[in-house]
Amino acid sequence: MSRDINDNAASTPIMSVGALSRRSGISVSAIHFYEREGLIRSTRNAANHRRYSRASLRVLAIIKAGQRAGLPLSEIRTALTPALTGKPLNREEWQRISESWRDDLTRRIRVLEQVRDQLAGCIRCGCLSHELCVLFNPADRAAAEGPGAQGLEPVPVDDMPREG
Ligand code: FES
Numbered sequence: 001m002s003r004d005i006n007d008n009a010a011s012t013p014i015m016s017v018g019a020l021s022r023r024s025g026i027s028v029s030a031i032h033f034y035e036r037e038g039l040i041r042s043t044r045n046a047a048n049h050r051r052y053s054r055a056s057l058r059v060l061a062i063i064k065a066g067q068r069a070g071l072p073l074s075e076i077r078t079a080l081t082p083a084l085t086g087k088p089l090n091r092e093e094w095q096r097i098s099e100s101w102r103d104d105l106t107r108r109i110r111v112l113e114q115v116r117d118q119l120a121g122c123i124r125c126g127c128l129s130h131e132l133c134v135l136f137n138p139a140d141r142a143a144a145e146g147p148g149a150q151g152l153e154p155v156p157v158d159d160m161p162r163e164g
Pocket of ligand 1: 121128129132
């Protein structure tokens with residue numbers, strides 16, 4: 001079979017939403033949601049029922065992968081733009097999508113690592129200060145002096161409340 005014949009077979013709308021749900025493992029309501037959000041398309045048959053192509057299975061798999069990676073739907077939609085013509089995504093298109101997602105994930109991981117490291121200074125601090133806390137105040141110059149609220153005066157031992 002030539003590539004064109006495969007593409008035509010894959011893009012022919014044949015599946016009901018129930019069949020697509022069973023084969024993809026994605027609920028009917030989620031498929032309808034993705035369709036409303038413009039991530040997947042169907043056509044109507046003579047009885048006005050939605051029909052989906054086999055290529056929709058790959059699109060749904062990519063949506064799931066993108067969601068597992070924590071990507072917003074808007075970004076997944078952008079990546080899937082070539083698939084919205086009804087043409088099945090090919091290997092090169094998936095490589096392009098996965099590369100762009102890898103770069104985005106790398107950037108997100110860096111941001112999360114930075115937040116995690118900044119959070120270390122807040123542990124057991126609890127000042128919630130917009131002036132002193134690096135999480136509330138990312139441009140905090142006092143953060144260079146060490147973790148925690150650097151601007152707070154230490155409480156002298158004699159002033160600490162006594163137990164009992
Ligand atoms: S809560 Fe973040 S430094 Fe105090």
